[in-house]
């Protein structure tokens with residue numbers, strides 16, 4: 001069980017604040033899709049929104065474009081009750097990242113990302129406040145924020161502050177290949193960051209990327225051993241509809257199944273899972289209970305059209321868990 005400090009804020013997200021444009025005409029290729037619904041997006045933004053929806057107090061460290069899109073994101077976060085005092089506005093003409101989603105079928109979804117000159121990757125080390133990092137129980141880091149400078153250095157500054165003040169760091173690997181120059185680059189920076197984190201969450205494929213230069217590739221048990229040999233107390237490996245596994249430093253292993261879902265689209269599962277999992281850890285639950293809560297939240301979000309707006313309440317999740325059996 002992770003021991004959190006008593007702090008004024010529960011969780012601070014670090015990384016991208018973007019826009020999702022989700023196809024309205026589902027089961028149709030992007031080439032034939034004409035209309036989309038706009039939502040706030042970006043994996044760590046979705047997780048912060050999910051956490052706030054569950055009743056946690058969330059804040060964010062990030063950078064938005066100085067235009068209508070940037071203002072839309074900040075306004076939405078504020079409407080949700082999320083603290084935006086550490087979201088800065090770019091002054092260089094950078095833009096907001098856009099994710100167009102294609103929903104071909106419940107099994108076949110893809111994301112087309114427009115991420116040239118995005119504001120989120122321009123977050124500078126000087127824009128990370130030590131006092132703000134120290135004000136939270138937990139810092140949620142998205143791996144994509146490591147993809148280029150100066151955001152990369154800003155992440156390491158935030159990790160230094162978090163480690164200094166015992167703000168627990170949850171590292172969601174969140175690998176988005178189009179943001180990186182190469183898999184080797186990703187592996188190097190993921191590793192440097194992972195060594196400074198307390199909880200590491202990723203899909204099997206994401207751990208494989210981080211283990212590009214390691215011999216343990218592909219084996220969950222060896223993956224856990226490798227990352228638990230550093231600061232991490234807990235490693236969670238997700239296997240899509242085959243569920244997830246958690247490994248603790250003392251050798252305890254947990255497994256979680258999935259809650260059957262009327263799947264509309266597959267994306268958003270990981271973000272819903274992460275926010276509810278963090279909620280569980282902050283309640284003092286063991287990893288098994290937190291994973292189960294995360295799985296139920298994921299099952300709800302993949303049955304809905306968006307990621308951020310679709311995030312469930314505690315009551316929604318409890319109802320699903322009471323009426324459905326995980327497989």
Ligand SMILES: Nc1ncnc2c1ncn2[C@@H]1O[C@H](COP(=O)(O)OP(=O)(O)O)[C@@H](O)[C@H]1O
Pocket residue numbers: 203238239240241243244257258259260261263266267268269270271273294295296298299302
């Ligand atoms: N088809 C599905 N049905 C029900 N739950 C799912 C399904 N796919 C994923 N999940 C849940 O969402 C979690 C995260 O999904 P996964 O696909 O592994 O992550 P990501 O969205 O980050 O790629 C899984 O551990 C599982 O609990």
Ligand SMILES: O=C(O)C[C@@H](O)[C@H](O)C(=O)COP(=O)(O)O
Pocket residue numbers: 016018020040041042043044046099111266267268269270271272307
């Ligand atoms: O993270 C993004 O930039 C896009 C998200 O908002 C998005 O819709 C998505 O891909 C969520 O995916 P997940 O990691 O499967 O939860």
